[in-house]
Amino acid sequence: MAQSRRVEVAERILSANELVAERVRAALDRAGVFSVNLTASPGAGKTSLVEQTVRGMSGRLRLAVVDGDLATSLDADRAAAAGAQALQVNTGGQCHLDAAMIEAALAQLDLAAIDLLLVENVGNLVCPASFVLGTHCSVLVASVPEGDDKPYKYPPAYRGVDVLILNKIDLLPYVDFRMDYFRRGVEILNSGLRTFAMSCRTGEGVEAWLEWLAAAAVDHRAARGAG
């Protein structure tokens, strides 16, 4: 008896986040906004990717950024400096964003004025994988200096995503990173995963990502009849 009651509670907690995520998705769809959930280890380069994306989309698409962090508004400041409508969510120590935080953030954004929403999750390769936000596309940012064994050691982070970005490829000559071993690990967990290799620092490889993202946002808006 006690055990079955415990299972019930766990299910109710999970559904609460999923319920809010459905409302977030509906609000984004009504506005014709395509949305991306960026997850990564601390320091993989999520914020640099946001900066490159905001600058690269200038004149193509209108962007907003929601930045999740334990503390400070450093990331949102960088996104705003790059030219985006930017909002900081401080989680107060919580290790992941949840759908309720995104719903609260949306209430402060002018959704009619944007085409694309980038959500930068808390830097954490474990916990964010368990919390859907209602976004359309999950993007994992990996980076070369983290090492080629990360898919094997953090399978849930790789299993659930739609796009993989391998950042900091400019450091490949200076570290021991076996590209074949890394790709094999990714393939086992997420076969055929769309992958963009790039360096946000040098700009190499960024344009292919921008083109794919812009096309995905335009397709989404067209499918919703809001374009």
Place this chain on the structure above:
Amino acid sequence: MAQSRRVEVAERILSANELVAERVRAALDRAGVFSVNLTASPGAGKTSLVEQTVRGMSGRLRLAVVDGDLATSLDADRAAAAGAQALQVNTGGQCHLDAAMIEAALAQLDLAAIDLLLVENVGNLVCPASFVLGTHCSVLVASVPEGDDKPYKYPPAYRGVDVLILNKIDLLPYVDFRMDYFRRGVEILNSGLRTFAMSCRTGEGVEAWLEWLAAAAVDHRAARGAG
């Protein structure tokens, strides 16, 4: 009423881990074993530090390693290959080690045969900071390519530790890392924090850490009268 009951439960959960941590500490002290909790982002170089430490302590101190990971035994395999008594703890997806996992691991180790225990926590800069393990010394491994803003963005990880290792200094020429800005962030959170800058890849700076660690272990054993 409902609210005060909720607080009570939270306190009980916290105390349960701390209670087990006290038992872990007592068992280690009885055996005269000095113990270190290594925390870091994924890919900062905890396992490389363990390898360097196991090899460097050969002939000086007898070591065991407990490796925490979501999945695989890759880290324990590397520690064993370097010559340590090594035990893998798979957390089954949990984002941190807790004291009960360490207590279970100790039951499988021959404490009388070791002087030093290295615990490699799950790669996560957020959650492990909230769970004491009963170890004597908390060591945070940061790395240069993660960026100089990490103390500002992950304050709990820096605030609670006894030693900071800044790894991958061989990459300093290839990334934008302002050492002054990094050190200022650390100083605000943890004034006077003992810091070792090194590269586990090239071996630069490792010896200073080994000397400090060996002295700490010997002092601990002498203080316990077990040496």
